[in-house]
Amino acid sequence: MSIYRDAKYADVAPAEKLRLFNEVKADFRWHHVLYGCYECGICTASCPSARFYDFSPRVFAQIMAREDIDSFYELLNDVMWSCSQCFSCTRCPRHNSPGGIITIMREVAVNNGLDSAKEALKAYSRIIYKVMSTGTQVAPDMLQPDFFPDWGPDVKRVSENLDVWRRAIPPDTLHTTELAWDVSDKTRLQLYMIFKLTGNLEMIENIDEGIYMILEEVMESLMDEKDLDIDDFENILEGEEEAEH
Structure with a gap:
């Protein structure tokens, strides 16, 4: 059972969740990104995404170590896309890399066309x-909030001042x-x-x-x-x- 109360994927077959989980574990990098979690929280404390989203790198280490395929599937489909892939989490004293785990998970999600x-x-x-x-x-005209919702308020400020950018940038290069x-x-x-x-x-x-x-x-x-x-x-x-x- 997923740790998430609002779990969206309870109707997905356990065999499919397990297949994708095993595909993550079969990656050649797997044994270099997860060694076991102390639950110290250093990875989350250093994570910039955790400041702005309901996101915790530690959860990835814990769920993957427990082989919780239901919660894994929730992470695979939603939570992991909040990661900025800065790898600040690699300062883990246990030498885990939640960012590395997420890299593998994202590739699995893409390769399976989720x-x-x-x-x-x-x-x-x-x-x-x-x-x-x-x-x-x-x-310049690509910088719109709808295109880059994860860029936060900066892209909104840019899009609101496109007339300034148009005057600063030669017209031929605008589009x-x-x-x-x-x-x-x-x-x-x-x-x-x-x-x-x-x-x-x-x-x-x-x-x-x-x-x-x-x-x-x-x-x-x-x-x-x-x-x-x-x-x-x-x-x-x-x-x-x-x-x-």
Whole structure:
């Protein structure tokens, strides 16, 4: 039974919860992030997210050590997305890393295409597209509270003063970063290949198939222009280096 009174996932089959729990434990990093909890609270005391959310890194160490699959599933779907991944919690005297536990859990949630992961990461689809297609990430008009609710009051202040930013930033760069930072095609292709070879593109597909298809189309078009083969990473790099010389 979950430790949460308002547990949302009581109807999820125990076998499914156990499957996902075992997938977390099967990660090669697992034995380096959890050694046993003293319940001293140092991790929570050092956690910036704990100051603003109903969030405690210590809970992750305790629940995972107890193998409480019901509470684990609550953490997997909701609580863990409040973590800022700063890893302040690694000052644990027992050498636990609640942030490391959460990293693994997030990857499991993404790889399994959980609806909660899709919802939590929805605002970042456009950032992924900007990074992959232009080599950088945020244009001024993207800074809206609805896009980044976890940024707190800062993003609200920015969005309320966009007219100031518009006067400070050249108009051509307002809606895109392409003109603000001219990234070479080689850099874009390298970034794409890193995402592809490390499996990150598959993770993106699990979360947002639409943005995945757009990225594939953009990069395939770029490689067609360069007469490059998507399956031959070394040739892509060598071809770009020769073009530079």
